[in-house]
Amino acid sequence: MKKIIGLLFLMFLMISCKTGNEGYILPTSNGNTNKIMVVVKGEDWQGKIGNQIRTVFGEHQVGLPQPETLLSVSQIDPSGFSSFMRHGKAVLIIKKGAKESITVEKDRYAQPQIIVHATAKNEAGILNMLDKRGKEIIQLFKDEDVRFTQRIFKKERIDETGFKTIKNIGLTIDIPKRFRLVEDSGDFIWFRQHLRSGIARGDGTNNVLIYTIPLVDENTVADNITAVRDTIGKKHIPGSKEGMYMITEQAYTPFTFDAIIDGKKAYETRGKWEVKNDFMAGPFVNYTIIDKKNNRLVIFEGFTYAPSVNKRDFLFELEAIAKSMKIK
Template identity: 35%
Template structure:
């Protein structure tokens, strides 16, 4: 009996040691590299310089919605397969396009050479087949690349977070907001945080609207503009007397379904301007269906950065909003 107990103990000890001291592939996978919104495209020079390359650029370097200048969704870097070795294999987002005598197909491998990483592979026997597959799968591939970039960006926020509680106090929500943002205005139904950037600012605002603010689908977009303009006029003054933020009328906002904090929401992308003053820029607004509190909660990010690339600024603001979670208010 004693020998049996010793044997069982020895087996348990061995299993524990293997579990704790054993190594997995994950332990040795290096960290991925590259800026967010960048994409390494691996394909032959022949494909890159022809209609397949044009199709890749049409999808993956399309202009970001809501930004006046043509800023691409991804900054593309092309490499032929023979050069895709060494450190470049650690790129976070990789698209491999190959022409082979095989069935048209596409798939995404996670963490092949680094972590986190997505390697999307599109294969076809003809250029037409490759293009057909890209047309079908590009949106899904872009979404997966964006999800990973968002997670990386949100992870970076945690290094130093803003500790101010105005948003939680007033609205019962929290977000992972970097400490470089500071509350500049805090009123009963409005909080405004901003951070300075070169020659401009990045801004985050939160406010609530009545639950029935958007009761008519036919007038949804015009109602969004009207409500947004009323908030801008009340809370966001321009540099001169009589000036304030409103929505640029020449640029119709684009609306997409979204989910924020576990609740259904509308994502609105467009351009703001200052009434009677030459200032403008992009915004992304999330209108969250908060039925439990009988309200529409609005969280918006907007950027003022003349003559600067705004894509990555707007991506950071989107990443902040998508950390939102509902929590008890700390004050009434």
Template identity: 35%
Template sequence: MKKIGTLCTLLLVVLWSCKDTGPKQRFLPPSTGGINSLMVVMDTELWKGEVGDRIREHFAAPVRGLPQGEPKFTITQIPPQVFKGATTYSRSVLFVERDTTTLAHIKSDVYAKPQKVAVVKGKTQNDLAQGVDSLAAMAIASFKKTEIEEAQRRFTRSLSKDNALLEELGIKLKVPSLYKVGKRDKNFVWMDIQIPRGTMNIVAYAMPGNSFTNDSTFVQDIVQMRDSIGKKYVPGPYENTYMVTEKAFAPYVFPARIKGKKAAEVRGIWEIHGYPMAGPFLTYIINDEENDRKLVLEGFTFAPSQEKRDYMFELEAILKTVDFNVSP
């Protein structure tokens, strides 16, 4: 009987040892870097030449819908021999080097987490330039997705508990607690936050489900909608002044999907009718078929003489947290 007990104990020890010798998850430090920052790792001579030009052409292209040219990413270039230690923890990395093989791909969580590392290798400068061209769109989308998630992770530490969006529109947004409701009406909510010398704003409202049915007048109808809402709800500093869409340039319109629903993404410039104020806006017009409506979510910024890319990026990150699966 004693021998049987001893054998059982040995068997358990062996089984536990086998379990313990399995593959262990590698520890990765948290990634670092400012929002929309990109670490480019490549030889400095390549950076100064055609390959560097291609990178700047794609990754430092101006963001559409801003009043001044601001790049998609703030780029820091370092040579490969410097890419070690804490520098490898950068959240978004583009690695470009000459090699006997030619490839272009994207890896996840190589040195830190979360992290995206786009890798381009080639035998010649022409190979590298072509690799950058072929990978750029996918890499930009991958980097942006990671940056949006990081922005959301940062502001969800402290969220607003106001129920205006739920009560008026039956939706929820993860809005930082510093945003306050300034105006609400049936099917309309306006929230804002003070920033240095300006404000960041979120508005949400509903339009009938049969709005925007004519493709040929789609952009014109969007402008008319924004202008009518601005006149009704978003006044300027003086009587008879109110927000409208800038008339000098038509807004950019792109197809989008927000929480699985078809949507239109609109980027452009707002201005105050009758007063010299202006700034960028981002609008999502979401086809909410279940409620027979078009849900409109918009973020706009007033920040004179300041860069606005990161302000608008935060607003985009907030708008993309919309949740329809809630009850009034």
């Protein structure tokens, strides 16, 4: 009887576990966000194909104080892509084949995992594909990283129903519990996370702001993003002394792109902030969402203060939080 119970329990565990394409239980993938492993022959990595990969994936993320690439890449030869090396979270396989294609596999050898296969007939075809479709490949990895990060944040999210501003605006958002409330006025809310590791000048911070303003003219929204954030900074984000407050860095023009948040037209703006009459500064990412139903703009802004360390991954977490937002 005990053997039967034990066997049934084992069968239950096997059924409950995630299985791969070949039916076996998948191990947990390894690797950090914004990092990919490229599977390509060593001779190609040292030649034109490797140079093209480094050029495409080595593009700098806009809005950061120091140069940082969109994605970090490492290389492994196909002969070494076996055993635990196949458990990478994000893998790009470059290979030659009869037909040019970009295909995606999910959870092939581990979970969660994305493998992008980029295939072309010869070296010239691979170079052309990387040139023409490199941004598409990057976006596949970035989108998967956003989903991966959001799944983590969803498990440890704050209960936003207790905050006046979020309730008044009418939205849901997955903000991790490590963020603490700074201000909740009813029409403006500010959360802050302290970053204690590796910061030269005391504690660094990651910050989330959410607020709304009336929608006056949809055609001028993008042009007014900087002016709006400067007004909010003067009112809500003070410096250490009177007359000091956060503004958009005057020596650096922000970059604005089209975006979609919760199925709604939005603008993504990346740039640098500074404190007026002080030396504090850092990067920000702003999502201005056109909420036509309620005739308003819903604005999410994340900004980071982390002197002496790279900031790409901090901004990426703020991006993932913003893209979890649902407006009721």
